[in-house]
Amino acid sequence: MLKIGLTGPYSPNMKAAFYDALPDGFDVVEIPTVEDYGALEDVDFVVLRTLKFDNATINRCKQLKMIQKYAVGYETIDIGAAAARNIPVVNCTGVNTVSVAEMAVLQMLAVLRNLLPLNRRLCAHQWAKDEFVQCSYTLKGKTVGIIGLGSIGRHVAQLLRAFGATVLYYDMFRQSEQTEQELGVTFFPFEELLPRVDLLTLHAPSTPETINLIDREALSKMKRGAILINTARGNLVNEEALIEALQSGQLGGAGLDVFSSEPPAADSPLLHLENVVATPHVGGSTAGNDSNMMRQCAGNIVKFCERKPILKRNIVNLSMLSDPLPIEYQ
Known part of the structure; x- marks a missing residue:
């Protein structure tokens, strides 16, 4: 069973939307703080919201296949370190x-x-x-x-x-x-x-x-x-x-x-x-938008597993990945 690290924090509504959008065959472990990063070592996918994901963290995730970023900004992620291991970093451009x-x-x-x-x-x-x-x-x-x-x-x-x-x-x-x-x-x-x-x-x-x-x-x-x-x-x-x-x-x-x-x-x-x-960084925070974002996060992971294409604009380190690519895109 494939394992997803839901790396938070996330509201109850956001988590509910994510779980509802996932088909059978995935095990989700919730990781609300950096102190819980030890649970990431055997995850296949990470969904990341606000916490930092640096080179050391990426390298401790031995089975990591893709990093899915909630929302758009990815400055908390070392996208170069991810690319060095041929791990795509995907965001949710367009949802908000x-x-x-x-x-x-x-x-x-x-x-x-x-x-x-x-x-x-x-x-x-x-x-x-x-x-x-x-x-x-x-x-x-x-x-x-x-x-x-x-x-x-x-x-x-x-x-x-x-x-x-x-x-x-x-x-x-x-x-x-x-x-x-x-x-x-x-x-x-x-x-x-x-x-x-x-x-x-x-x-x-x-x-x-x-x-x-x-x-x-x-x-x-x-x-x-x-x-x-x-x-x-x-x-x-x-x-x-x-x-x-x-x-x-x-x-x-x-x-x-x-x-x-x-x-x-x-x-x-x-x-x-x-x-x-x-205002307190609420530009994308409108009713239902957080749930839509979580559904896209889950959907991109499913697409990756089913070898279905993900939108090119959402793969932020696409040009840095190796050939052959680990991901389909359109």
Whole structure:
């Protein structure tokens, strides 16, 4: 019987969805913390959510055939160490596209319209009807820059166009002219994009090339008063530089669903600045989405065992695997 390490933590609903999606023939061992990693030594598959999976951990799993990542981000996994043993690392790209894209737009609107300070005033019995009029704006007519035009970035672009915004983008891999026309987006190199936008929203993965992508230099090139939105990964932004830009007025505001350390320290200015909307990494957390993610995790494992193809976009270390590949893809 094949053994799966359900490496957590996971909610009861998430676990129920995973078990329901698995056919007979699998034994599941639940591993909620790194202290329980000793139980991984004889697993054939790992489903990983938030815990780290480094080189040493991968090598202690002698029978490991595939690592299935819950959600999209895989920065906690040593994908090179996995590839050295010809172990594919598979994620769930696409499942949380709509949820995260809508969260990004929600953050934009909340910052532009000063939603949180208005709410705080009202809850303190202050009728601040006119206090923020001169610094409240619509998305219509704004120029928004998207960093990373994957599935989430594309959906954000579609939503923004519906609001009447002009959408620019930067991605390491430029889209085809046809795709750009269909989405209504215009490509600019990173350095040229920054000074053109009123809002900048991040939808890139965490890689050596993108860590601290938004640093002091990048922030200094943006329009004074521009807004930064990050629903991707906290380490894309240098938080010290971000705080300085927010406090100085170089940035007019920020919407943050992710942080370099999660949860952030209680005394972080990012939790107390009035021009910041902060949420606890819940962009993909909508009713039913967690269960859908778990069903895809189970489904990919079953596909691997049945030699049925897995979507190419979901195999994050595909180019690093040996020939012949241990996995079918399409």
